[in-house]
Amino acid sequence: MDKISIIVPCYNEEESIPLFYKEISKIIKKMKNVTFELLFVNDGSTDNSLKEMKKLSEEENYIKYISFSRNFGKEAAMMAGLENASGDYVAIMDVDLQDPPSKIEEMYKIIKNNPDIDCVGLKTNSHDDYGFIRRIFTNLFYKIISKMSKALMVPGARDFRLMNRLMVDAIISCKECNRYSKGLFGYVGFNTKWLTYKAPERKAGKSTWNFFKLCAYAIDGILAFTTAPLTIAAFIGIIFCLLSIIAIIIIIIRTLIFGDPVAGWPSLVCIMFFLSGIQLFCAGISGAYLSKTYTEVKRRPLYIIKEENIKK
Ligand code: UDP
Ligand code: MG
Numbered sequence: 001m002d003k004i005s006i007i008v009p010c011y012n013e014e015e016s017i018p019l020f021y022k023e024i025s026k027i028i029k030k031m032k033n034v035t036f037e038l039l040f041v042n043d044g045s046t047d048n049s050l051k052e053m054k055k056l057s058e059e060e061n062y063i064k065y066i067s068f069s070r071n072f073g074k075e076a077a078m079m080a081g082l083e084n085a086s087g088d089y090v091a092i093m094d095v096d097l098q099d100p101p102s103k104i105e106e107m108y109k110i111i112k113n114n115p116d117i118d119c120v121g122l123k124t125n126s127h128d129d130y131g132f133i134r135r136i137f138t139n140l141f142y143k144i145i146s147k148m149s150k151a152l153m154v155p156g157a158r159d160f161r162l163m164n165r166l167m168v169d170a171i172i173s174c175k176e177c178n179r180y181s182k183g184l185f186g187y188v189g190f191n192t193k194w195l196t197y198k199a200p201e202r203k204a205g206k207s208t209w210n211f212f213k214l215c216a217y218a219i220d221g222i223l224a225f226t227t228a229p230l231t232i233a234a235f236i237g238i239i240f241c242l243l244s245i246i247a248i249i250i251i252i253i254r255t256l257i258f259g260d261p262v263a264g265w266p267s268l269v270c271i272m273f274f275l276s277g278i279q280l281f282c283a284g285i286s287g288a289y290l291s292k293t294y295t296e297v298k299r300r301p302l303y304i305i306k307e308e309n310i311k312k
Contacts, residue, residue, distance in 0.1 A: 004108065004162070005037040005090045007081030009074050010053070012045045015204035016095045017052040024093075024101040028062075031105055038063045039310075040095075041081050044071035050307070057309055067307040075179040076303040078159065082172055084310050091162045097203040099160035103195065107162040110193055118190035121161040123154055124199045134211070141218045145183075148228040152186035153221070154194065166190070177302055178292050180224040187225070223292050230289060233282035240278065 006024065010017060017040070028036045040053040042065060053065040066080050078092055089111065093099045099122065107120040130138060142155040159181060163171075170188040171181075185192070209217075222229065 001033065001035055002089060002108075002112070003035045003037060003087040004104070005039055005081075005085035005087030006104070007039050007041065007078060007085060007090065007092045008095050009041045009043055009077030009081065009092075010045060010049050010095045011043040011071060011074070011077075011208065012047045012049060013095045013205055014045070014048040014052055016097065016202075017049060017056070019203050020095045020097055020101075021056055023097060024104075027101045027104050031108070034108065036062050037085065037087055039081050039085055040065040041077040042067040043074065043077040044068045064310050065308060066305055066310065069304040069306040072303040074159075075181055078181060079172075079179060080303050080305070082168055084308075085168070088165055089162055090165075090168045092159050094158075094160065096205060096207075098199050098201070099158060100197070100200070103160070103197070104162065106195070110195075111162055111164060114193070116191055117193050118167045119161055119163045119185075119192040121154070121185075121192050121194050122158050122197055123156040123194050124158065125156065125196045134214070137215070137218070141221070145221060145225065148222065148226040149183070150187075151183040151225045153182050153225075154186070154192075157182065157185075157194070158199065161185070161192070163190075176224070177296055177298075177300065178220065178224055179302070180221050183221055183225040219288070223288055227289065229285045233285045236278060236282060240275065 008020065013020075021038075024038065028038075038056075038060075040056075040063070042050045042053060050065070050067050053063075053067075057063040057065055064084075066084060068077070068080070081092065082090060089108065091104060091107070093101070103122060107122075110120050111117055139155070142153060145153055167188060167190045170190070171184055174184050174188070
């Protein structure tokens with residue numbers, strides 16, 4: 001019998017956990033031809049999330065939990081889940097019921113009946129529910145990243161997906177600390193079938209994302225999956241060198257013909273400001289990559305476990 005592990009990262013989700021369990025347990029009971037492992041990852045919640053998980057794990061054997069020593073972020077929580085999941089197939093789901101548990105059945109059927117499919121993912125049909133500004137920036141991000149990077153990132157793709165063991169092991173083998181799953185899922189390759197659906201609203205609690213966090217997340221994605229900005233910075237440098245050579249030639253010729261009527265002080269200041277801006281911008285780009293390299297070479301653990309009930 002196949003075993004499906006369901007990884008559920010939770011950060012301050014005491015309200016959502018019981019609601020989520022109520023829904024998922026219906027599916028688990030319904031799918032009699034598979035066994036399940038429900039793996040909650042408590043990402044340093046400050047509320048009673050861990051208590052809720054413990055309570056559930058006492059009720060049912062198949063419910064496991066991992067609890068971090070502090071909040072390490074959803075990426076770390078997903079990795080902890082993947083590394084500790086024992087199923088033949090592994091799913092990642094949000095606890096807020098924006099990823100409908102009922103889809104698991106359909107996803108499993110597809111992956112089981114098509115040996116060439118390694119992963120079934122869910123994506124929203126567009127970003128209709130986003131506000132105007134967020135939609136513009138989101139579309140811009142996917143346009144930029146698809147031009148710059150080889151890792152395929154699918155617009156609207158959620159983290160909710162069911163993967164086979166091969167793909168899970170491939171993702172675990174990517175050991176970087178600056179993790180960006182949206183890119184990693186694409187980077188490892190394999191065949192993904194996409195199901196389109198409309199994401200419902202969060203059932204309880206509130207999202208931890210805001211505009212600035214999303215922007216930082218987008219920049220992380222670019223830094224993690226392409227070095228194109230460094231090339232662009234170098235390219236801008238070359239363009240400005242060429243422009244200045246042309247300007248120098250023009251000025252020399254003009255001075256030889258018209259003499260030197262000390263003019264153009266304001267324009268000089270503007271040009272200086274502009275160029276130092278460009279220089280700082282390019283230095284900033286290099287710095288961003290350097291800082292990622294720095295955190296990467298430190299090789300600190302992605303997460304630290306304080307408590308768990310996974311008997312290996
Ligand atoms: N989450 C987490 N660690 C964090 C932030 C979020 O494990 O630092 C979990 C959260 O509990 C939820 C999932 O990641 O199960 C998605 O979070 P959220 O609903 O805030 O994101 P959104 O659905 O808005 O993308
Ligand atoms: Mg959510």
